[in-house]
Amino acid sequence: GENVEQHPSTLSVQEGDSAVIKCTYSDSASNYFPWYKQELGKGPQLIIDIRSNVGEKKDQRIAVTLNKTAKHFSLHITETQPEDSAVYFCAARFAGGTSYGKLTFGQGTILTVHP
Amino acid sequence: KAGVTQTPRYLIKTRGQQVTLSCSPISGHRSVSWYQQTPGQGLQFLFEYFSETQRNKGNFPGRFSGRQFSNSRSEMNVSTLELGDSALYLCASSLVGRGREQYFGPGTRLTVT
Numbered sequence: 001g002e003n004v005e006q007h008p009s010t011l012s013v014q015e016g017d018s019a020v021i022k023c024t025y026s027d028s029a030s031n032y033f034p035w036y037k038q039e040l041g042k043g044p045q046l047i048i049d050i051r052s053n054v055g056e057k058k059d060q061r062i063a064v065t066l067n068k069t070a071k072h073f074s075l076h077i078t079e080t081q082p083e084d085s086a087v088y089f090c091a092a093r094f095a096g097g098t099s100y101g102k103l104t105f106g107q108g109t110i111l112t113v114h115p
Numbered sequence: 116k117a118g119v120t121q122t123p124r125y126l127i128k129t130r131g132q133q134v135t136l137s138c139s140p141i142s143g144h145r146s147v148s149w150y151q152q153t154p155g156q157g158l159q160f161l162f163e164y165f166s167e168t169q170r171n172k173g174n175f176p177g178r179f180s181g182r183q184f185s186n187s188r189s190e191m192n193v194s195t196l197e198l199g200d201s202a203l204y205l206c207a208s209s210l211v212g213r214g215r216e217q218y219f220g221p222g223t224r225l226t227v228t
Contacts, residue, residue, distance in 0.1 A: 034216065042221055043119075043205055101170070101217060103150075106157075
């Protein structure tokens with residue numbers, strides 16, 4: 001089955017710095033890659049996603065890149081702010097079968113932005 | 116538009132009991148998926164429902180079951196609770212179709228004592 005590896009497990013940056021989180025996936029048939037932000041006591045919040053026919057997507061301070069050949073994708077946060085502190089999860093969805101909803105998640109990255 | 120709602124938010128049960136959790140998807144969303152989140156195993160897929168039918172199931176024992184109603188609301192049930200079932204149970208909904216964004220609810224925190 002699909003496996004997603006996420007690194008690093010913890011990331012500490014100073015306010016204003018950039019943060020990069022990387023994920024690799026095992027199933028080359030995966031075609032959808034969302035990123036979620038989870039704050040304490042809340043459910044995961046979708047922050048950005050990318051599909052396999054696109055190499056890069058940007059939304060204000062957040063960007064995601066996808067390298068299908070290497071089977072890895074990355075989240076880039078620029079000009080980090082203390083409110084970016086949270087746990088970030090990458091995920092992948094296998095394209096085949098009749099299921100629309102099964103996401104396989106990475107283990108998560110605890111991002112801390114110091115003021 | 117209201118988000119995904121889950122009830123109850125917190126639950127304490129005793130080993131051997133059973134529990135039912137409820138999820139109301141975003142209006143218009145017909146696909147509902149359930150996930151278990153624990154510190155050790157992370158986020159793991161339980162099952163997915165669409166048109167009142169289970170479309171996919173994760174690697175969980177038969178004690179975990181679910182269903183979906185005609186209004187797309189979904190419930191999951193865990194029978195004969197074990198200590199290891201303590202977790203945050205998350206429900207996510209999406210429109211039908213491949214590559215559709217999935218939105219999560221706040222979860223139900225289940226503690227088994």
